[in-house]
Amino acid sequence: MKMYHVDAFTDRLFAGNPAAVCLMDRFPADAVMQNIASENRLSETAYLVPDGEDRYRLRWFTPGGEIDLCGHATLASGFVVLNYCHHLSSTIHFTTKSGELTVSAVDGHYQMSFPSYELKEVPVSDAMTAAFGVKPVAAYLDRDLLCVLPTADAVRNYHPDVDHLAKLPGLLQNITAASDAPQYDCISRCFAPKLAVLEDPVTGSAHCQIVPYWARQLGKKEVTAFQASPWTGTLYCEDAGNRILLSGNAVLYWVGELQL
Structure with a gap:
């Protein structure tokens, strides 16, 4: 093949x-x-x-x-x-x-x-705070876990710990924050130790959860997202109700x- x-x-x-x-x-x-x-x-x-x-x-x-x-x-x-x-x-x-x-x-x-993934808010746990080194502002769970961190620096500077991440709920564990760069609306990273992938460089499926969150927070349908893995990537997104473009x-x- x-x-x-x-x-x-x-x-x-x-x-x-x-x-x-x-x-x-x-x-x-x-x-x-x-x-x-x-x-x-x-x-x-x-x-x-x-x-x-x-x-x-x-x-x-x-x-x-x-x-x-x-x-x-x-x-x-x-x-x-x-x-x-x-x-x-x-x-x-x-x-x-x-x-x-x-x-x-x-x-x-x-x-x-x-x-689109459903935004089902769950309590922020001590395990989430321990895993990410900072207390998330909010947490949401569908197939994956989404934790909103207080700053873009907290997302960029996070050093993933496979043992802590693997104990959290969700197939993938995603973190996001408002971007501090004007060309982007949000910043994120994605981790998948349960799938033998510590950090996924740029993750489309994660934005089926990230985009609805930021579309609501920012009051707009179109969201430009930056994924801050070592490889980096840019996603141009639109919240279309039950679909994400x-x-x-x-x-x-x-x-x-x-x-x-």
């Missing part, structure tokens, strides 16, 4: 979030897909199988297991299909465990339509063939 290595949510190499995208006629055994993901050692490996005109079945695997929603690997998948699979349409449809997702070429970016760029790093 052919495999593409793509840096997503960036317009330059060696930034954003790298993902592997594998194209095939049919899905191999789950154990094979898991072994490929573990060997790749990227936060996500995406697997694509054609399923009609401009339509694919899509699955995502982390080194620690399959996941039900992933933003940057979906962006990378759309980028690969739109640029290297000879489709005439500007929109590609993906059938996934989270329903139908789309990636469209819009105004020089790749735009995804994702389901996430846009960004992507860059191809390499293409190869897997010999299985």
Whole structure:
């Protein structure tokens, strides 16, 4: 099978979030897909199988297991299909465990339509304060945990501790704060030790929870988000009710063939 290595949510190499995208006629055994993901050692490996005109079945695997929603690997998948699979349409449809997702070429970016996470506020616990080294202003829990920290510096300067993070609720643990840079509305970081990924560089699915929070706080629908991992990345987001529109760029790093 052919495999593409793509840096997503960036317009330059060696930034954003790298993902592997594998194209095939049919899905191999789950154990094979898991072994490929573990060997790749990227936060996500995406697997694509054609399923009609401009339509694919899509699955995502982390080194620690399959996941039900992933933003940057979906962006990378759309980028690969739109640029290297000879489709005439500007929109590609993906059938996934989270329903139908789309990636469209819009105004020089790749735009995804994702389901919005519910903002269910939970009490700030001592474990959250111990994990992040500062007491969160608020906490929310859906599939993932979102903790709002008091300052952008608290987000930037946090040193993740796998033992503390793994004890917190949620599949992923996300932190966010208002941005102190005028070109962004918010800053965030994302951690996934339960999936064998300590820090995810740029995380689309996390913004299905982050964007509704900041849209309400700021009183506007469009949110420009900066993810402050060592790689960094920018997401152009819109709160569309029960959907979140996430846009960004992507860059191809390499293409190869897997010999299985």
